Amino acid sequence: MTQSRPTRRTVVLSSAAAAAGLLAASGPAHAATASARAAGAGAGRKKAAENLQPYASYWFPDTLPTGTPDPGAVWRSLKAWTPESDPDLAFNRSTVPLAERFTPVPVNTTARAGQGRISSLVSFHPTAGNPSQGHATADYYALTHWSYIDELVFWGGSSGEGIILAPNAPVVDAAHRNGVPVIGNIFLPPAAYGGQLQWTRDLVQKDALGRFPIAEKLVQVATSYGFDGWFVNTETGGGDAALASQMLAFLKELKRLGEPHGLKITWYDSMIKNGSIVWQDALNSQNQDFFLASDTMFLNFNWTTADLSSSGALAQSLDRDRYELWAGVDVEANGWNKAVNWEALFPSGGPHVTSLGFYRPEWTRNHLPEGRTPEQFHAADDQFWTGTSLDPSRPSSGTWRAPATAVADKSTVTSLPFGCTFNTGHGLKWYEDGAARSDAAWNQLGLQDVLPGRRWVVRTTGTRPSVTLDFADAWRGGSSVLVDGTLSAPVVLELHSTRLPLSPDTVVRLAQRAVSGSVRVELGVALREPSEPGAPLTYSFLSAGTAGSGWSTADVRLSSLGTGTIHGLAVRLTGTGAVKWRLGGLLVQNAAETVAAPTALKVDKASGDGQFRLSWQAAPGPVRHYELYRVLADGTRRFLTGTCATAAYVKGLTAAPGEKEIRFDVRSVGEVYTTSAAASTTHPW
Template sequence: MNPTRRHILLTATAAALTGPTTPAHARPRSGTLPPHTPYWFPDSLPPGTPPAGVTWRSLARWRPEDDADLPFNTSTVPLANRFPTGLRQARISALVSFAPTSGNPSQGAPTADVYAFTHWAYLDELVFWGGSSGEGLVVAPSAPVVDAAHRNGVPVLGTVFLPPTAYGGRLEWTRDLVRRARDGRFPLADQLVRVARTHRFDGWFVNAETGGGDRGLGTDMRDFIAYLKARGRPHGLRVTWYDAMTTTGDIDWRNELDDRNAAFFRAADSMFVNFNWTRSGLRSSGELAERLGRDRYELWAGVDVEARGRDTPVDWDAIAPPGGAPHVTSYGFYRPEWTWKSAPRDDPAAFHARDDRFWLESDGTWRAPAAVVADRSTLTALPFATTFNTGHGLGWWEEGRRVSDRPWSHLGLQDRLPARRDRSVRFDFADAWRGGSSLLVDADTDTVGLFTARLPLSPATVVELTHRADPGASPVRAELAVTVAGHTSYLPVPEPGPGWTTAVLRIGGTDGRRGGTIDALGIRLRGSRVRWRLGRLAVRDAAPAAPARPGTPAVTASAVAPDGTAALRVTWPASRSRGVRHYVLHQSLSGGGTRFLGGTCGHAYYVPALIRPAGEAVTRIEVRAVDELYASSAPAPFLFHWPRKDT
């Protein structure tokens, strides 16, 4: 094993607020528990008491009806269909630790300092990595991550992590997991399926590294994996096995597929091969997979980038040989959030620059994923729109007006974004049309490719672009590049005014009279030293009506902090309209206007710090539904009554 993998054992983090929840009009208690992403032990708990901020839970005893945090932890975005833009051979799985196991907020956080991953087009599977012997071993992915991944067609797996004994692993936890019922069922496999279906994610990554087992335990684990796969398959769930335990029941990282671990590969959907593989070992692994009647690309060759990122030495030719030879296996990136961990804090632009280099730019030693695997697109139906929102920012804008100057993050609000970007095109966080960012072109440039698509084209199809030139920038002429049936047409875009300008371009005449398909969208810019922003791009036929407003919201718990701000748990019935993308919450201000509080794809939101205007006894808050074109519903308001100081 690689020594750097010992960083996988996450430790407990800062304590969360504790205390029972209370109705909005009751006297607040000592605090309101913020909802957190859930984690469990299989059944038995560690001895002693949990660290501060950690809650020990048994998966065997979990029931959805008893889970007060469930409304905040349920994904609502279905897994999108997508298509490859080129030949598909090798694929990519990524094991990512978005946050520590405990204390991970369910609904984003009031900071922009997060791993706001955007390169979904290159992933076939995301593993929400976590777990430790001091917190919990079974980790469900957070709803915002699942929503963002699903919008881009990427399935997300939770983690079952049984750590080495040297790092607190206990063999009883492995035995708890694979315990059989009298009728032969595996109760905790059924619970894992229940958790994934209830939270609406896509399966489990099982990593058994606790030593001391015997052949009987190895047989039980193999049967457990096969049962978990069979029980999850009707619901679209998948299982990935990590190369650690062998059929003997002990731990022996094989670094290849062989007769010691092939039984687990046959039982699972795919296998993550440990990091110390060799060129010959990967070749024999792919050959054995095919002799077993399996796809060689169901093997993920582990690449540990946690410590060194792009400086990690990798035998790239062992996975994807040069000269057009078939790929040998797929890629398994371990901890690519190195790009975030090694970036300057609280600088989202610097993070995205590093992340773009990791995924898009090759050099003498680093072979970027974009150079090897085909990207995928989910642009197959209308309407489609994007405001180039990355899911975090240093403020929040609506129709070009800044309505919050607070940092924020919530990946569920992230848009579908261009897959391939060069250095002249970047996300910028100083100005936006909606959300926290816009797409900035800052260079002498010609054509900027944006999206590969299979969007239906009719005589009524239009494209809307909201754009602007930065103050003092050189004049720029913009044209919309539309590719239909292999032919690209360039449609002039009216020059922007002093601020954001929306242009509506009818493109149905491109090939819409015969009923065609939009294959690609881009921008051609003419000018020197361009500084031009794209704040919104939308493709639609008829403009739909605004969505229906949600049902009446309710505050299910509240507490006032010593600084005078209030924390609220808010839930509401879903809008009756189809095509609702997400919901946003605003605080009404006494002098007119609103302050953005947050947004979510679900029907519950935690407001961590509601600011009380001086002397205000009652604060009005509004919830709106937002559709795929970013049209907002009428508000669904509710009132929060601030407690009197003598109560």
């Protein structure tokens, strides 16, 4: 490395370090959760003061820091962890399997299939005090552009809280529905940020039998929680060649233990073979052994054209795929204003050189001012991933090369029944059949639908209307698609890329309403893919009626189309003048869905201030998720929360006048949003 180039990364340890969890957390959000997690922290307290909130888990490998943790943090040893002793395991376990993906013919001529991929390092919340199953705010990084992401790193960890961070279940559930693996983070911080070399030694320690106990625990955590591997980020200086050798042996054992479970390891470009922390910004002889012991490697951010070229060539010479290298791009501070040497990574006139690793793309939320709305966040996020055109079929030009312009999108929509209510996993209210069942803001990413991967492809010879995810109204969940504009000619809005089986029994249900104007709606069904990238799909259009002013459903039977495979779904809108039209549901099935009810609902623990932990037995057969309600004396149901697990936490409940006990109902929900009968229980106030 020449003296003119940075010798270490600067962005990760910049002023943004606190938000990433690299520094000890001490802000108000953490103070609010003080003493919530420590074993025995509630001993001697009154029941009303006990905090029953479950949180995402984090640990030190073995040795704990000296002193006492900051408010809201709890120090725990991973070596001492067992699934049986984990009080929050039921809340943190992901239950959604990792879906298989396919790559449709790219919608533009610049995106390339089978080449560079994208890893995304995201901090959804500070390390401590991260609720296991969402919480009561819509202000959340509810990412939806999964179709461009191939690996998500649940970023976090700090010397003041814990340096091994397990993903919480909602993130894993949402990612898995979209075929994206999620990996936890192991962060060994620099000494300047409280790092202790002892923690590195703890991580790679061997027992008397020559085994790596922390590697065994890491595999046990991932398989117990249901996520997909680990990002290993070793940045504590002071090591030597012996420690590097031990780290390499640890990685090999972690990979050996994890492979039968499908677990993956990503190594960060930090430690080199002599044990020093020297960021190479490339794959070379100093770090190649760590890459060979891992599945992928995240290259530090200061790479050059020559770095990426030599890295890709070296990977191939080692009989590895060059696209197993993620070229790091830090977007935490500047988002799409970040200057990136795109031609070094994704050259216009040739194949991609390596894959791309985004660091902190939640900038799309964080750069917005306080009081930001979900609509503002999604507008920014759409621009980040799709480009300023907001249409991946019309790639944007400019200094920011949005992922949709370079990387082919992927889809998991391959089997029936399939349902989408355009729910993004957060909202200002909760809706069912167009009526609000809760007026409280919320986020729970595990309830998110598989949304259209190409947002938004609009084809018309007239004026293009705006198409957005909107939160002012919904048919189900928290959001719907809003088409707003002057329909001077028919407008085709493309929705999902699919490989769904088509039979004479296939029916598609649309939930829709015309907020203003008159709109004639047709369902578009494509029975083949385009012959080449950038060519449009050819749709057969079937009438879905005229949208009324209130929410209604239209069932479109596809029997006239014969049999085969559905490769795409769309809607065609025809109207006159200014129109506002909402799409709230797209449900595809061959037969009526039946969903079995859960059983044995019970209150496991209650606190005098309106907190409850509940659990139930899973329903037999397929279930998308469960929904928990409070039932009032007059029979009114109020939505409390939803989860893919069989345990839920709620808080802030109070007795109604004269109410001596509270009643809870839990229901199973199917893939096309059929709900089961309820399992019920009561608990005295």
